[in-house]
Amino acid sequence: MTTDTLATARLLAAKIRRDVLSMLLDEGQGHLGGSLSIADLMGVLYGKELRYDAKNPHWEDRDRVVLSKGHAGPAWYAALAESGFFDRDVLYTLNDGGTMLPSHPDRLKVPGVDMTTGSLGQGTSTAAGMAYALRLKGSSSYVHLIVGDGELNEGQCWEAFQFIAHNRLNNCIVYIDDNKKQLDGYTKDVMNPFDLVEKMRAFGFHAVRVNGQDAAALDAAIQEAKAVQDSAVAIVLDTVKGAGVPFFEQMMGNHSVKFNTPEVIDEAKRAIAALDAVIEGSEA
């Protein structure tokens, strides 16, 4: 990746953060923390990494994305809108009755969404099936599977990882968003994940840990994963729930945020203004 494309990825991440905050503020509530923690990954994927055609979302040769932690849908929708899959205005219909943008991604409703998710754990198996099918078809497309660290509590994830590793599906890159929190608190208090890199290695993966908030590090890890020949690959993202907005990073209950006090609304508006300034600065 050249400096230019890294800059594109970073700019896209800023736009995703701005859009997520704007959508959820407009909606009055939503899954903010886990959407912000994957903004940089989405920035790198849609800013450079992915093969896609926004005007032809079902293009056979596209790379697939499965957001198994489906509650972070707003971050994906922002990435898709900013990449031209649909109009940005549509973002503000999130969760409205009759919308094409439900809280959790729906492959029958949202252009660019390759798999329906929201019941945690299930995206992992469907991604495994897609990767297996792509290999059968002789396709060179990748499946990018994004999983939550809390989501890993679901046994189904480990069943899918078994299948991916056993079949050496290195066309399925598994990203674990290790933002250290789930709904009821820190993962180590709810259900200790222990060492995720060691766990993935024990399952037969080539696994690395990278700073998931750093576009350059993410890009390097993806290139490394793509160079792995004969085993499944996993990238554990060291991230912060609420990343990019200090106020929301520090908020303890930042899983689903309600924008219902002047303080929270103000902080969201200030963050949006700051991001707008960054975006205008880099586009100028």
Next chain:
Amino acid sequence: MFTMASDRSQMGRELRSVVVETLQDLMKTNDRVVALEADLGGASGMTKIAATNPDRFVQCGIAEADMMGIAAGMSAEGFVPFTHTFAPFATRRAFDQVYLSGAYAGNTINIYGSDPGFCVGTNGGTHTSWEDVALMRTIPGAVVCDPADDVQTEWVVRAFAEMGQGIHYFRANRKAVRNVYAPGSTFEMGKGNVVREGDDALVITAGQLLSDALDAAEALEAEGIGCEVVDMFCIKPLDEDLILSAVAGKRCVVTFENHGVIGGLGSAVAEVLAEHGISVPFRRHGVVERFGQVGSPHFLQKEYGLTAEAVCATVRGLLG
């Protein structure tokens, strides 16, 4: 004995708080009651039990099937487990564990499936259950309840704690719903309640739709249609005797449920009517061949035709 609330327009306590506070109260006198959560303690308020009764709260993480198995194991060792997660995850997702480790193995699992049907709101289609009652009804010996308000929810939780072996499932909103019953009302498991009498139509319902059914009955009466309303909060075991006595002389029967028409209250009532050879104009008013979607609960209730107006139209249609 039950009495009706003095003002049906008032909202009661949040149902999740009712569940949590009732469990906390039960824990004072019953050292076998334990509460199990699947990382929704913040959403259900169950984490409050972790604060008051840390040794009775079991955090299972986002692993619903595992939670049901853990509950079954604790039951085998003499505990009385109460589990919570959203209704579809408590039923669809963990069904085999509830069925085998729970029911078949002779263990006890009390289950609170929250935000059933249109209560799901913006969590949307993946979190919607139009089939939880249908699934749970198929389990031999299971008890399945859909309480109408806070008073009845508290009664159900207390009754479950005393019931002994088996699968005991109740579904309820997490939020507050309108009052139906006066505080202190008591009920009987397996017995429905005639909450309003009427001569022409019979509406059998359950859960928070009882309030809407009563609204519908008032509207119909204003048109000169007498509408009897039965609260069948205990869908299994079903009060067959009440169905048979209430249907006598009625010109139509409508079941009204926040659920799909296959396998739920409507099916249960249809089975009784058919097996007793009762021929009466009949409709199962519920969700037909559809999945869930996002929207406010209010939007969804309308979208799926589960309003008082819609059930009035069904009754009028049957009376012709």
